[in-house]
Amino acid sequence: xxxxxxxxxxxxxxxxxxxxxxxxxxxxxxxxxxxxxxxxxxxxxxxxxxxxxxxxxxxxxxxxxxxxxxxxxxxxxxxxxxxxxxxxxxxxxxxxxxxxxxxxxxxxxxxxxxxxxxxxxxxxxxxxxxxxxxxxxxxxxxxxxxxxxxxxxxxxxxxxxxxxxxxxxxxxxxxxxxxxxxxxxxxxxxxxxxxxxxxxxxxxxxxxxxxxxxxxxxxxxxxxxxxxxxxxxxxxxxxxxxxxxxxxxxxxxxxxxxxxxxxxxxxxxxxxxxxxxxxxxxxxxxxxxxxxxxxxxxxxxxxxxxxxxxxxxxxxxxxxxxxxxxxxxxxxxxxxxxxxxxxxxxxxxxxxxxxxxxxx
Numbered sequence: 001x002x003x004x005x006x007x008x009x010x011x012x013x014x015x016x017x018x019x020x021x022x023x024x025x026x027x028x029x030x031x032x033x034x035x036x037x038x039x040x041x042x043x044x045x046x047x048x049x050x051x052x053x054x055x056x057x058x059x060x061x062x063x064x065x066x067x068x069x070x071x072x073x074x075x076x077x078x079x080x081x082x083x084x085x086x087x088x089x090x091x092x093x094x095x096x097x098x099x100x101x102x103x104x105x106x107x108x109x110x111x112x113x114x115x116x117x118x119x120x121x122x123x124x125x126x127x128x129x130x131x132x133x134x135x136x137x138x139x140x141x142x143x144x145x146x147x148x149x150x151x152x153x154x155x156x157x158x159x160x161x162x163x164x165x166x167x168x169x170x171x172x173x174x175x176x177x178x179x180x181x182x183x184x185x186x187x188x189x190x191x192x193x194x195x196x197x198x199x200x201x202x203x204x205x206x207x208x209x210x211x212x213x214x215x216x217x218x219x220x221x222x223x224x225x226x227x228x229x230x231x232x233x234x235x236x237x238x239x240x241x242x243x244x245x246x247x248x249x250x251x252x253x254x255x256x257x258x259x260x261x262x263x264x265x266x267x268x269x270x271x272x273x274x275x276x277x278x279x280x281x282x283x284x285x286x287x288x289x290x291x292x293x294x295x296x297x298x299x300x301x302x303x304x305x306x307x308x309x310x311x312x313x314x315x316x317x318x319x320x321x322x323x324x325x326x327x328x329x330x331x332x333x334x335x336x337x338x339x340x341x342x343x344x345x346x347x348x349x350x351x352x353x354x355x356x357x358x359x360x
Contacts, residue, residue, distance in 0.1 A: 006286070010117060013075045013359050014255055018276055022070030026079050030355075031271035033062040038267075039192035053087075055131065055188075056109055056351040060085040063353055079275070081355045084320045086305065091350060095160035097149050103163060104150045105130075107183070109351040112298075112324075115257065115277055116358040120330040123257045124290070125280030126298060127184045130154060130199075134189040143187045145206055154183025154199035175294050179260035182281035182294065196270045196279070198262030257285075275355060284329050295329075299336030305350075307339050324354055 017023055037058035060083040067080035094103045107128035115123040130150065132143045145151060153160065159174045175182060183199035197205075256278030264270035264279070273279050283295040302321050309317035325337055 010122065010286070011255065013072075013077075013117070014115075014257070016072045017070070017075060017077050017357075017359060020070055020072050022068055023077075023079065023275075026068050027271045027275050028268070030063070030066070030081070030275060031267040033066065034059060034267050034271070035192045037062045038188060038194065053349060056349075057085055059083065059109065059353070060351055076360050078358045078360075079355065080358070081353065082320050082323060083354070084305075084317060084350075084352045086317070086350045092163045093153070093160040094163055095153060095158045097152050097158070102149045104147070104153055106160075106162075107154065109186075109353065111274065111280065112352065112354040113274055113277055113280065114327075114354070114356045116327045116356055117330075118360075119327060121284055121327050122286050122330050123277050123282070124284040124295075124329070125179075125260070125277060125282050126294065127181050127198075127280040128154065129184045129186050129196075131186045131188055131194075134187065141189055145202070151199060151203050154185070155203040156200075157182060171300060173293070173297050175297060176291055177281065178291055179262075179281045181260045181262045181279065182291075184262070193266050194270070195266065196264035201262045275357070277357075284332070286330065295336055296338075300338045301350075303338035303340070306337060320352075320354075327356075327358075 038055060040058055063081045064083035065081075067078065069078045070076070091106060092103050093106050094101060096102075107130045109129045109131070110126060111129060112124065112126045114121050132145065135142050135144060152158070155177075157175045157177050159172055161172045162170065177183070177200065179198075180200040181198040185197050185199060185202055187195040187197065189195070256273060256276035259278055260280065260282070261273045261278045264273055270279070281294055282290040283292075283298060284290040302324065305317055306321045308314070309321070321337070329336075
C-alpha cells in the first residue's frame with residue numbers, strides 16, 4: 001500500500017529535481033536530438049513513408065547513451081536514455097475490426113519512461129507510437145490517416161495476436177487503455193518536428209474524415225480533453241492516502257506522474273511532458289498498481305528480444321534489456337521478463353526508447 005512518508009519523499013525530491021537546471025537542460029537537449037534525427041533521417045530530399053525505418057534508426061542513434069547527472073541537496077540523480085532498434089520486416093498483428101479479421105502493423109517506436117527511487121521502480125509509463133509524415137505542397141498542413149484499421153487498433157486495443165515473425169507472436173493480448181495514451185501518433189512535419197497525439201484523441205478528432213488536418217484553431221479544441229487523471233490506477237487504500245495528502249499538500253497535483261498528456265504540440269513540448277513522466281500508459285504506479293496486463297505484454301516483448309539476442313549473441317540488445325530490468329518494481333517481486341519462447345520465424349522491426357530517472 002502507498003504510505004504517506006513515501007508519497008511525501010517522492011513529492012519532495014521530484015519537485016526539486018524536475019525544476020533543476022540539469023534536468024531542464026536534459027529536456028532541451030533531448031528535444032534537439034529528436035529534431036536532428038527527424039531532419040537527417042526522414043525529412044531529407046526524396047524521403048518517403050516506406051523509408052520510415054531511417055528515421056527510427058536516426059532517433060535510436062541520436063538518443064542511445066544520452067545521460068546526465070545532478071545533485072539537488074540532499075538528493076542526487078541520474079537521467080539516462082537507452083535506445084534500441086531491431087532490423088526486420090514490419091511486425092504485424094491480427095485483430096477483429098468491425099467484423100473483419102485484419103492484419104496491421106502495431107507501431108513504429110515504443111517510448112518508455114521510468115522513475116527509480118531508492119533502487120526500485122516507482123513509476124513506469126509506455127506508449128506505442130506510429131509515425132505519419134505531413135502531406136507535401138499543401139496550403140494547410142495535413143496527414144493522411146487512410147489506414148483506419150491501424151487507428152482502430154491503437155485507439156481501442158481490441159484483442160490481438162502477433163503473426164509469425166513478429167516480436168510478440170504466440171499469446172493473444174487484450175490490453176486496457178486506462179490513460180487513452182497506450183497508442184499514439186507522431187505527426188511529422190518540416191523542417192524537423194512532430195505533433196504528438198494519443199490515438200484515442202486522434203480517432204475522435206478526425207472521424208469520419210479521411211485525413212487529420214492540423215490548424216492553429218484546432219489546438220484549443222484538443223487541449224481540454226488531452227489530459228487524463230491516473231488515480232484510478234491505485235487501489236482504494238492508496239487512493240485515500242493520496243487524497244488525504246493532496247488535501248494537506250495540494251501542490252502534489254503539479255506532478256505529471258499522476259496525469260497522462262495525450263497531446264504535445266511540438267518536440268520540446270513532448271520532451272517536457274515525457275521526461276516529467278506525463279506521457280504514456282502507467283504500467284506501474286508507486287505501490288504495485290498500474291496496468292498489469294500491459295506490463296506483462298512488455299515483458300513478453302522484451303523476453304522474445306532477449307531470447308533471440310542470446311541465441312544470436314547480440315550484446316547491445318542483451319545489455320539494453322538487462323539494464324531495463326536492473327531495478328525491480330516497487331512492491332512487486334514477480335518476474336515479467338518472459339524468456340520461455342523464441343521467435344524462430346525471425347523478429348520484426350521495432351524501435352524502443354527507454355529513459356530512466358534514477359533518484360538516490
